[in-house]
Amino acid sequence: MTTIINNEELTTISKDTDCITLINVFIVEPENQQLLVDLLVKATEEVMCKLPGFIAANIHKSLDGKRVTNYAQWQSIEDFRGIFNNPEAVSHMPAIGKIAQSDPTLYEVCYTKHS
Amino acid sequence: MTTIINNEELTTISKDTDCITLINVFIVEPENQQLLVDLLVKATEEVMCKLPGFIAANIHKSLDGKRVTNYAQWQSIEDFRGIFNNPEAVSHMPAIGKIAQSDPTLYEVCYTKHS
Numbered sequence: 001m002t003t004i005i006n007n008e009e010l011t012t013i014s015k016d017t018d019c020i021t022l023i024n025v026f027i028v029e030p031e032n033q034q035l036l037v038d039l040l041v042k043a044t045e046e047v048m049c050k051l052p053g054f055i056a057a058n059i060h061k062s063l064d065g066k067r068v069t070n071y072a073q074w075q076s077i078e079d080f081r082g083i084f085n086n087p088e089a090v091s092h093m094p095a096i097g098k099i100a101q102s103d104p105t106l107y108e109v110c111y112t113k114h115s
Numbered sequence: 116m117t118t119i120i121n122n123e124e125l126t127t128i129s130k131d132t133d134c135i136t137l138i139n140v141f142i143v144e145p146e147n148q149q150l151l152v153d154l155l156v157k158a159t160e161e162v163m164c165k166l167p168g169f170i171a172a173n174i175h176k177s178l179d180g181k182r183v184t185n186y187a188q189w190q191s192i193e194d195f196r197g198i199f200n201n202p203e204a205v206s207h208m209p210a211i212g213k214i215a216q217s218d219p220t221l222y223e224v225c226y227t228k229h230s
Contacts, residue, residue, distance in 0.1 A: 002229050003118055003127065009229045012118065012125040013173045013186065021175055023184050025140055025218070037225055044228050056229045058128045060136060060222035063192070067220050069138050071128065071186065077178070103140070105182050107175035110152055113159050114117050114124045114171045 001073070002056055011056040011073060013109055019055055021107040022072040022080060026100040030065030036100050037061060037068055043092035051086060053079020068100070077106060116188070117171055126171040126188060128224055134170055136222040137187040137195060141215040145180030151215050152176060152183055158207035166201060168194020183215070192221060 001012045001019065013021075028036045037059055044057045053075035060069045074080040083089045096102070116127045116134060128136075143151045152174055159172045168190035175184045189195040198204045211217070 001125075003120060003125075005118060005127065005129075008129065008131070009227075010116075010118075010127040010129050011227065011229070012120065012127050014120075014123065014125050016123070020178075023138070023140070023175065023186070025138070025220075041226050044226075049228050049230060054230045056227070058224060058228075059226040060138065061225045063135075063221045063223065067222070069220075069222060071138070105140075105184075106178045107182070107184060108178065109173060110176045111156050111159075111174040112124075112126065112171070113164050113173075114126070115164060115169045 011058055013112060015109045015112060019073045019075055020077055020080065021109060022070065022074060022104060023107055024070045024102055024104040026068040026102045028066065028068055028100040032099040033061060033065045033068060036096065039096050040068065040070060047086065047089045047092065051082060051089065053082070080106065126173055128227060130224045130227060134188045134190055135192055135195065136224060137185065137189060137219060138222055139185045139217055139219040141183040141217045143181065143183055143215040147214040148176060148180045148183060151211065154211050155183065155185060162201065162204045162207065163198070166197060166204065168197070195221065
């Protein structure tokens with residue numbers, strides 16, 4: 001889900017939504033962290049954001065330099081799986097795989113709490 | 116950051132915020148996934164949400180049963196670290212540690228994209 005606050009479009013996290021959540025944690029050497037971010041941004045801009053069912057991607061850099069995590073939302077499992085049947089999307093993966101291990105996992109939100 | 120949509124308070128993800136993001140991926144046996152969710156909810160309700168600097172916690176269950184991930188926001192690194200100096204917070208950790216391995220990592224949001 002997304003919302004617009006102060007002219008900025010933002011991802012929102014909710015139990016009551018039909019979308020699925022992809023949390024993909026990449027393990028990377030700190031000297032390659034920024035390169036990995038750049039590769040993920042390029043893949044998102046050039047391909048992912050144009051694929052059917054794409055809702056949002058949010059790239060996070062760990063403060064210790066050892067992780068990059070994408071918190072993404074897709075409309076359905078099938079839409080997410082479609083990435084791997086898209087030659088242009090797949091073409092971005094070897095460069096990413098050279099410098100990082102990933103753990104792409106699909107989730108549903110089951111509980112939220114705010115202060 | 117949080118916002119209210121249809122009377123529901125929701126976490127929002129933004130580059131332009133002072134909060135820090137904790138993404139904690141727990142690896143768990145599928146038969147213990149729901150128990151782990153229950154323990155994390157209990158710890159959040161009883162302690163975490165009352166600690167200084169707590170903004171939000173969002174518990175996610177993986178569709179394959181093998182992961183539970185908490186996407187949380189705290190006002191500062193020091194507020195997050197304060198958890199480990201709080202005896203009541205620490206008292207919840209052994210039960211969680213018995214059934215899951217965790218990877219608590221602090222992040223900043225560096226890129227967002229929406230369809």
